[in-house]
Amino acid sequence: MTATPSDAGADPVLTAERAHLALAGDCLAGMRAAASAVVDAGVDAWASERLGAARAERLRSLAADPGVPPFFGRTDGDGETFHIGRRHVRDAAGRPVVIDWRAPMSRPFYRASAADPQGLVRRRRFGFSGGELTSYEDELLGAGEEGDGALPRAETSSRVLLQEIERPRSGPMRDIVATIQPEQDEIVRAPLAESVCVQGAPGTGKTAVGLHRAAYLLYTHGGQLARTGVLVVGPNRAFLRYVEQVLPTLGEVDVDQTTVAELTGRVPVRAQDAPEVAALKGDARMAQVLERALWGAIAKPADDVLVPLAGRRYRVPVERLKRYVDDLRRRGRVPDDRQRLHHTAGRERLALLLAEDARRQQEEAGGSPTDAETRRAARSPEVRAFCDAVWPARDPAGLVLELLGDPAVLARAARGVLGDDEQALLHRPAPRSVGTAPWTAADAVLVDEVAGLLERTAGYGHVVVDEAQDLSPMQCRAVARRLAAGSLTVLGDLAQATSPWSPADWAPTLAGLGRPDTAVRPLTRGYRVPGEVLDYANRLLPAIAPGLPAATAVRRDPGALAVRPVADLAGPLAEVVADLAAGPGSVGVVCADAAVPEVARLLAAAGLPASVLADDGPAAGRVAVVPAALAKGLEFDAVVVADPAAIVAAEPRGLSRLYVVLTRAVSTLVVLHRDDLPALLEG
């Protein structure tokens, strides 16, 4: 690499680049002024409002954040130079001044290598400090460049990348557009039609890649995705609060970001299942049970029906009624949701079939009933009474309550699918009403499943699912229903699986998500965690995910890890946290969920106020006490793990939880342990 870091005012390259920066800033201001000057004279109120919204949107996307420079890189090719930034910037004549990072011309910036320069002779990265261009770093590519001048492979990481990673954290997650690495870029720019599953070790950039892929797809397929939408699903609110600013900073504000709990929040969750009950309710066999409970309640017609039509009554014989019902039932049980006749539509269709039968009879007798008369016949009390008896309308929450509360109903639906002991596990006394039922999170997913059988669920054009290794089979189905014909980005790490389902490979999850043929792409270069810390955490891998490749860190720091046995937590904890809090960046004190009050008390007593991270609370402060169960997906400049043995002991997959916790630190990890460490971490 011919790195030319410099802050010397006299450097002609810096001077020229600063002039381009100033030009880009002026052009951006000009674009903003032009956007706000668009007049919408001569259009009606509705159009004016729409134009106003579009203009506000455009202004928002053009808003200059003084901390965000208009470009961060540059490519020099055959006589062509492009500056690459977060969005296009043009001059008054329409000439490009900055190219959007997602445009095809920007691709070589991310992909070019010494082996494959992609038409570039030079790649330049810029260093900024508070919006000021202070340095640059050149990599010379292409013919004649060897040795020192050759592009560093990702292993010899660029200084700009390392600085970007080590820049102290405060507040929400940042975008990585300036430094996306080639292996990440391949996933970001995968075609819209292609579903991808990223198996990525901790800190390899899965979440960042998934969010940048959403932004890339929205840019590249804006028209199509504006209609169908993009959905990002995260594990919990604390995680979403941390990541949800990334897409808006990339100019994408129209992405739905939610949790599985919110996605399936049709009933108020106010109770918790015992672990074995939650595990059973998340099992894919429950889908079969629910389907049977719904469709099995359809009765065989027992009698002819007299259908009133245009002043006369027509007898529809029971044999024909049976055929109608059987045909509709069959169409209702087609496995593909898009082909399936949903239950509610089936009921309406049945009523219509009776009315049409009567209409045919009248036509054969020389009459000519109108469409309106036929529709009226379908709504007649006689037809409605028949449908109520044979094909009753169902309410999803009511059906689930009945199933869980009535052993006879459950036995009918679960025969041959769930054993007696499993049925007994599911049973709970029937509450007085749907409104007062002690709904659990797993129940909510069951209710959502039934709702999906009753009516088609609206689907998105692309869905990004993060921490997907923890999804239950039933949760996978809930996400799949939101996918319709679209594609998926599945992000996760099997070694970080902490739910009762914890698959050994991705096949069941991908099948559950409705995309069994999705290719699994590994990411193993760890950007977040220093090598010393990663090596330490990786010692757990043989126990939690045998066979999974360990991540390698892009950087090392001999002072990054400290493991200290302590007799008592109070003194050492206060001392370590005070020391870390004196530096820049965020500090996370992670402990077993049950130990959170004790740890918060110890810190407060030492005059070190720390906010306690809660799923539905505000974002964490600079020093946060973090329950281990909420640590997934988060990161802190410094992490203190208090009593790892308690974290391991707290749950069946406690070692995996500890692996998650040990891999949250960007710069420093301090482990304070009163009890013995897990055997794999000893020595």
Ligand SMILES: Nc1ncnc2c1ncn2[C@@H]1O[C@H](COP(=O)(O)OP(=O)(O)OP(=O)(O)O)[C@@H](O)[C@H]1O
């Ligand atoms: N190319 C990159 N340039 C700069 N920073 C990066 C890059 N890739 C990843 N990072 C940083 O590394 C950290 C980890 O990224 P991210 O949270 O996306 O990883 P992850 O694989 O989802 O991790 P985990 O599984 O541990 O939650 C983030 O701070 C992210 O900004």
